[in-house]
Amino acid sequence: MNGTQQALQRWLDGRVERWQWLEQQCLLQGGGRQDSSRSSIEFIEGFRALGSDLSLARATSPDSRLTRYLAGLFTRSYEQIYRRPSALWRSLKDVFLHDAPAVVYDIRGALAATVSLFLVSICCGWWLVYSFPDLAGLFASQKMIDTVEAGDLWTDDLLNILPSSVLALSIITNNVAVSLFAFVLGAFYGIGTIYIISLNGLMLGGVFAFTAHHGLAGRLFEFIIAHGVVELSVICLAGAAGIYLGESLIRPGNRTRVKAFRKAVRQAGALLLVAIPFLVGAGLIEGYISPNVAFPLSARLVVGLGFGLVLWLVLTRGFWQRHAARVTQP
Amino acid sequence: MSNELKIHAADATELTMEFAGLGSRAYAFIIDWHIRFLFAFVWLLLAWLVMSRDGGFEFFSGFFEDDSGLHSSRALITLLPALGIYFLYHPVLETVMQGRTPGKRMAGVRLVDAQGQTPGVAALLIRNVFRLVDGLPAFYAVGCVACMVTGRSVRIGDLAAGTLLVHEEKLSARALERAQRVAGNQKLTPADQEILLDLVDRWKSLDLNVRTRLAEMFLEKLGEQVPVVANSRHLNQELFVKLQQLAGEAVP
Numbered sequence: 262m263n264g265t266q267q268a269l270q271r272w273l274d275g276r277v278e279r280w281q282w283l284e285q286q287c288l289l290q291g292g293g294r295q296d297s298s299r300s301s302i303e304f305i306e307g308f309r310a311l312g313s314d315l316s317l318a319r320a321t322s323p324d325s326r327l328t329r330y331l332a333g334l335f336t337r338s339y340e341q342i343y344r345r346p347s348a349l350w351r352s353l354k355d356v357f358l359h360d361a362p363a364v365v366y367d368i369r370g371a372l373a374a375t376v377s378l379f380l381v382s383i384c385c386g387w388w389l390v391y392s393f394p395d396l397a398g399l400f401a402s403q404k405m406i407d408t409v410e411a412g413d414l415w416t417d418d419l420l421n422i423l424p425s426s427v428l429a430l431s432i433i434t435n436n437v438a439v440s441l442f443a444f445v446l447g448a449f450y451g452i453g454t455i456y457i458i459s460l461n462g463l464m465l466g467g468v469f470a471f472t473a474h475h476g477l478a479g480r481l482f483e484f485i486i487a488h489g490v491v492e493l494s495v496i497c498l499a500g501a502a503g504i505y506l507g508e509s510l511i512r513p514g515n516r517t518r519v520k521a522f523r524k525a526v527r528q529a530g531a532l533l534l535v536a537i538p539f540l541v542g543a544g545l546i547e548g549y550i551s552p553n554v555a556f557p558l559s560a561r562l563v564v565g566l567g568f569g570l571v572l573w574l575v576l577t578r579g580f581w582q583r584h585a586a587r588v589t590q591p
Numbered sequence: 592m593s594n595e596l597k598i599h600a601a602d603a604t605e606l607t608m609e610f611a612g613l614g615s616r617a618y619a620f621i622i623d624w625h626i627r628f629l630f631a632f633v634w635l636l637l638a639w640l641v642m643s644r645d646g647g648f649e650f651f652s653g654f655f656e657d658d659s660g661l662h663s664s665r666a667l668i669t670l671l672p673a674l675g676i677y678f679l680y681h682p683v684l685e686t687v688m689q690g691r692t693p694g695k696r697m698a699g700v701r702l703v704d705a706q707g708q709t710p711g712v713a714a715l716l717i718r719n720v721f722r723l724v725d726g727l728p729a730f731y732a733v734g735c736v737a738c739m740v741t742g743r744s745v746r747i748g749d750l751a752a753g754t755l756l757v758h759e760e761k762l763s764a765r766a767l768e769r770a771q772r773v774a775g776n777q778k779l780t781p782a783d784q785e786i787l788l789d790l791v792d793r794w795k796s797l798d799l800n801v802r803t804r805l806a807e808m809f810l811e812k813l814g815e816q817v818p819v820v821a822n823s824r825h826l827n828q829e830l831f832v833k834l835q836q837l838a839g840e841a842v843p
Contacts, residue, residue, distance in 0.1 A: 273771050284764060312604040322781035326762060326788060327770040333760035336606055336707070340689075343600065344708055352713075426667045434674070438723075445724045448747055519750060526751040530717050 273327075276314055280334060283307045287337045308338045361535040362579035364528045365498075371508065372501035375458055379497055382462025389463075390470035400467035409475050416484045419552040429548025436492060436540050440499035444506070444533055448522070451507020458500040465493075487561040488547040490569030495536045495543070498576070502529035532576075539572045596743075596757060598707040606707055608757035611700040613738045616746075616756055620731075623694030627680040631673040638669040682719045686712050691759075701759045714752040721748030772839035778813055779837070787838050794831055799823065806830040813837075 286304050315335050318328040365372065390397050397406055405415045419428060439457065446453020472481045506525050513521035550556050550564060598606040642665055684692045689709040690702035702718075704710045710718070725734030725746045734746035743755055773784045786809060794802055803826060810817050810833065818829040835841075 270775050273774050277767060277771055280767065281764060309602065312602070315604075322785075325770070325781055325785050326766050327774075329760050330762040330767050330770065332607075333762055335604075336608065336760065339598075339600060339604075339606055340708060343706075345711070349712060424666055427670065430667070430670060430674075441720055441723055445721055448721070448724050448751070523751060523753050526717055527713070530713065530720075534716075 269321075272317075279307055279310065280314075280331070283311060283338055284334060287334070287341055304338070305342060308335075308342055311335055311338060356531045357535055357575070358578070360528075360531040362576055362582065364532045364579070365576045366579035366583060367528065368501050368505045368532075371504040372497065375454075375497050375500040375504055378455065378458050379462045379493075379500070382459045383466035383469075386463035386466025386468075387470040388466075390467040391474065394471065394474055397467065397471040400464045401471060406471075409472055409477060412475070412477075414472070414477055414480050414484065416481075416552055425548045425552075427548075428552070429545050432547045433541050433544030436495070436544055437537060440495055440533070440537065440540060443496060443499040444502045444529065447503030447506030447529075448510075449507070450510050451504050454500050454503030454507060457503075458496070461496060483558050483561060484551050486558075487550045487556070487565040488543040490565045491539050491543040491572050492547070494569060494572055495540045498532060498536050502532055505529050535575065536572070539568070542568060596703070596705075596707060596755060608703065608707060608755075610743050611698075611756040611758050612744050613735060615698045615700050615758070616738060616744070617735075619692070619694040619698035619700055621694070622697050623680065623692050626693055627677055630680075631676040634673050634676060635669065638673075642669070681722075682715055685710075685715045685719075690715075690754075695756075699759055699761070700756050702754050703757055704753055705755070710752065710754045714754055718748040718752035718754050721746075721751045724748070769838065769840070773837075775839060776837060778815075783809075783813065787834060791831075791834050791838055791840070794834075799827060803827055803830060806834060809834075 283304070286300070286307075311331065311334060315328070315331040318325070318331050322328060386400065390400065401409075408415045408417075423431070439461070443454050443457040446457060469478055469481060472478045506522065506529060509521040509525035510518055516524070546564060546568070550561065556564075594610050596608040596610065598608075600606065681692060685702060688696070695701055702710055702715070704714065722734075725731055725737065725748050727733045731746075734748070737746045737750070738744045741750070743749075745755060749755060769788060770784075773779065773788060776784070779787065790802070790805060790809065797805070803823065807817050807830070810830070815833070815837075818826060818833065820826040820829055
């Protein structure tokens with residue numbers, strides 16, 4: 262055995278045990294095991310030595326298996342040492358109490374624009390169908406049209422077709438999908454979001470106009486009011502979030518487009534994280550209360566307006582906090 | 592643009608991670624899609640078997656017929672976990688497995704952030720919500736185009752979340768033992784050691800004539816005696832034994 266070979270063999274023999282120990286520690290720490298500070302210090306020292314070993318291996322045999330093995334072990338050790346502390350519950354609490362209300366304040370312009378667009382679309386839908394009743398087919402299926410023309414609402418026998426649980430589940434899935442689409446389609450410079458919000462507004466206005474034409478608008482309102490306040494609010498919030506994404510791409514300010522987009526996604530994502538549980542609540546109300554004739558209008562109004570009030574109280578904390586900060590400033 | 596993520600750690604060490612391309616990404620996704628589809632399907636099948644004591648497919652049509660509490664809860668127990676498996680597979684597993692899923696693990700890739708760390712829960716959620724955009728109009732067309740045109744081969748969801756898909760170098764502890772054994776052979780330079788281990792590893796996947804020729808060339812280069820056997824299969828066997836001996840491996 263020549264000198265170089267002997268040195269390599271000795272080097273390997275002297276290091277293998279330490280590398281294996283590091284590998285074991287990576288597995289333990291990756292599994293969330295809390296170790297003593299002493300073993301943590303040993304781990305850090307082992308990582309530093311591994312860095313030297315890796316440099317040496319890269320210099321002598323860059324593409325060898327040994328170098329690849331050491332590079333992999335080095336990456337895993339690096340991750341264990343530099344990983345951020347987990348604070349999921351604290352982060353969630355911050356999102357609900359501070360981040361989301363602050364975002365609502367920051368995107369108040371986009372929110373006002375979205376609500377305006379939604380209201381204009383409702384009015385357009387109403388005007389279109391009220392003026393030209395034949396256009397109802399654009400917003401309602403033939404079965405719905407037949408039911409309304411017969412003097413009934415398609416919501417009257419919902420519970421005879423589907424149990425509340427399945428109904429609620431399908432409504433939640435649909436509403437969450439619509440809200441998420443309204444948000445993510447903002448990535449197309451906001452155009453996708455404008456399309457979703459306009460379409461939903463046109464449908465709502467058109468369907469209301471069609472039922473009003475047959476004297477059923479009051480009953481439709483009675484059906485919608487318990488869940489509609491929160492449902493429509495969340496769709497508008499998701500739309501505002503989407504518009505905000507589009508704006509970040511059109512006017513990135515002093516950031517690059519990618520960085521501005523990423524920041525907007527983070528902010529708006531916090532808002533949706535708070536809004537979507539309310540959407541789940543609205544879906545349950547729509548499945549269990551709205552189609553149930555046992556609930557009178559007064560109860561529906563209390564549920565709908567009360568739930569909506571909770572949502573807006575949670576989300577407008579940002580306005581009260583800023584107002585309070587201004588008042589207390591000298 | 593370089594196809595590697597270079598990270599300079601606080602202690603002056605440098606880490607490099609190679610970005611995964613569209614092929615690895617698609618491979619991982621196809622495996623994951625099959626897994627989540629199979630799990631959701633098996634759950635529905637089991638629910639049907641367990642709860643259909645009233646009789647076969649009538650169970651499924653049954654819970655749409657009325658709103659009794661029994662049918663309602665059956666429907667939820669059946670549908671909710673299946674939907675959960677299908678839609679939460681990626682965000683939940685990527686969080687629990689530190690940026691990996693079974694499919695990504697099999698494809699040898701994982702998710703990291705710009706610092707080479709496991710992305711946070713928020714980033715992983717954002718990344719998965721943006722599948723809605725990447726999946727448009729069908730078969731992840733937008734995502735595929737984004738991967739092809741971006742320097743780091745990322746889809747829109749990765750751009751939004753600040754995540755990167757990188758190749759994961761994970762050689763087993765056995766690889767270390769083998770490297771240690773072969774390093775003791777004075778006839779082999781580091782380059783020879785790599786060739787030898789590659790040849791032994793790929794032996795069975797190579798064509799009979801190709802592996803015979805390669806083994807003979809390698810042994811001649813080392814000045815080792817090449818076995819002389821008339822039968823090609825026996826020669827092949829002899830050569831393999833010889834290579835294993837050089838690599839310091841136990842010969843059966």
